[in-house]
Amino acid sequence: MFELPEYTNFVKQMNASLAGKTIQKGQLGNSPHKFVWYNREPEEFERLTKGKVVGEAWVQGRWLFIPLEPGYVLLFGECGGKILTHTPGEKLPKKYHLYLTFEDESFLTATTQMWGAYELYQRGDEQNREYVKGMRTTPVEAAFTFDYFDSLIDELLDGKKRSAKSLLTQDQIIPGLGNASAQDILFRARLHPRHPIEDLNADQRRTLYDSIVSTVTEIIEQGGRYDEYDLYGNRGGYIRLMDKNAVARPCPECGGEVKKIQYLGGACYLCPNCQG
Numbered sequence: 001m002f003e004l005p006e007y008t009n010f011v012k013q014m015n016a017s018l019a020g021k022t023i024q025k026g027q028l029g030n031s032p033h034k035f036v037w038y039n040r041e042p043e044e045f046e047r048l049t050k051g052k053v054v055g056e057a058w059v060q061g062r063w064l065f066i067p068l069e070p071g072y073v074l075l076f077g078e079c080g081g082k083i084l085t086h087t088p089g090e091k092l093p094k095k096y097h098l099y100l101t102f103e104d105e106s107f108l109t110a111t112t113q114m115w116g117a118y119e120l121y122q123r124g125d126e127q128n129r130e131y132v133k134g135m136r137t138t139p140v141e142a143a144f145t146f147d148y149f150d151s152l153i154d155e156l157l158d159g160k161k162r163s164a165k166s167l168l169t170q171d172q173i174i175p176g177l178g179n180a181s182a183q184d185i186l187f188r189a190r191l192h193p194r195h196p197i198e199d200l201n202a203d204q205r206r207t208l209y210d211s212i213v214s215t216v217t218e219i220i221e222q223g224g225r226y227d228e229y230d231l232y233g234n235r236g237g238y239i240r241l242m243d244k245n246a247v248a249r250p251c252p253e254c255g256g257e258v259k260k261i262q263y264l265g266g267a268c269y270l271c272p273n274c275q276g
């Protein structure tokens with residue numbers, strides 16, 4: 001599934017190669033999928049997108065906003081799989097959940113794996129979409145300062161008990177992060193996924209904050225994670241430190257054995273020695 005760094009790269013690439021293109025035909029999927037969310041019927045989507053011009057896209061957490069001017073915004077949310085641009089004449093993927101053809105005969109397809117939203121809103125209404133409305137500050141925004149992060153943790157201490165992994169992956173507390181980036185963030189911060197946030201001392205809060213910002217920045221700079229594809233079908237350059245491949249190699253820090261645990265809806269890979 002795409003996380004904030006991958007979405008950030010899609011925005012850059014879309015603004016470089018799609019902005020200004022006029023839609024000739026907009027189609028929803030050819031492959032029924034229970035967990036793909038649409039808010040328009042196929043004919044309505046085709047009618048509303050016809051002749052619209054792609055504007056400058058932006059990202060918020062795990063949501064990608066593509067203005068279709070005048071008047072509309074296409075929203076890609078919480079999806080994985082592939083979002084691809086194709087040159088004229090290129091073969092159409094067998095399965096897709098969204099397909100836009102442009103007047104220059106190039107086209108864009110999106111095919112998700114597990115779930116995802118492909119929705120079209122009148123400009124402004126997309127801000128009222130559940131999960132977008134009231135979204136907290138994301139780690140790529142200037143407002144995501146250490147002071148902000150520090151008060152966020154203070155605020156959370158009044159609520160239910162949370163672990164470090166929960167802070168990073170649940171309830172959109174830090175929107176845009178997911179299981180993949182969270183594991184590297186925790187490893188770099190030398191924190192066990194189950195570490196309770198109420199036990200974080202001032203230094204650990206600082207280290208965790210630095211680790212969030214530096215990990216997200218590094219993944220963006222390297223064009224996304226190696227296990228995801230960009231808009232042009234290229235793999236990202238960021239090699240994850242802690243993932244299923246890490247079990248076969250020694251910990252990059254101490255040389256110890258990397259372990260897998262099941263915790264909070266998914267596998268976690270960690271070094272028990274470094275993240276004790």
Ligand SMILES: [Zn+2]
Pocket residue numbers: 251252253254255256271272273274275
């Ligand atoms: Zn280690």
